[in-house]
Amino acid sequence: MSDRPTTLGLVPQIPEKVHELTVGQLSARSGAAVSALHFYETKGLISSRRTTGNQRRYSRDALRRVAFVRAAQRVGIPLAAIREALAQLPEERTPNREDWARLSETWRTELDRRITQLARLRDHLTDCIGCGCLSLKNCALSNPDDVFGEQLTGSRL
Numbered sequence: 001m002s003d004r005p006t007t008l009g010l011v012p013q014i015p016e017k018v019h020e021l022t023v024g025q026l027s028a029r030s031g032a033a034v035s036a037l038h039f040y041e042t043k044g045l046i047s048s049r050r051t052t053g054n055q056r057r058y059s060r061d062a063l064r065r066v067a068f069v070r071a072a073q074r075v076g077i078p079l080a081a082i083r084e085a086l087a088q089l090p091e092e093r094t095p096n097r098e099d100w101a102r103l104s105e106t107w108r109t110e111l112d113r114r115i116t117q118l119a120r121l122r123d124h125l126t127d128c129i130g131c132g133c134l135s136l137k138n139c140a141l142s143n144p145d146d147v148f149g150e151q152l153t154g155s156r157l
Helices: 023-030 034-042 062-074 079-087 097-131 144-151
Strands: 056-059
Touching: 023 034, 023 056, 023 062, 034 062, 062 079, 062 097
Parallel strands: none
Antiparallel strands: none
16 A cells, blocks of 8 residues: 555545644645634644744644634634633643533524524514615614614714
């Protein structure tokens, strides 16, 4: 068997004996753009070491961390919350299934709140477009619950 990486579909396979990945390998395996990986690193979501030639090398567990970050982002979790969650793991270890279950439960309440808010906005969208003014006393988009009507009179927005 050759030591060269093979491809299974479009995802390059990295030999088991390779313990560190280049940024290009991590990008190809994770589906994240190189620029996104650099961004994740600046935000403290993943880390790398530098070679003597100043090239980034990522441990193989960075694949799982990137997958964790991207899954959390897909459901709308802000990067700051993801970073906080990863920082709670002992010795910055890679999140496992139990970690995801625990963290997703804590995020569920916030997601439910946002879903309710979005459904409310969706339900009022037609009415708002119908009036076209965005400043009516009862406009649910620009003045939810008539907050400004309680404080001021006239157009202020």
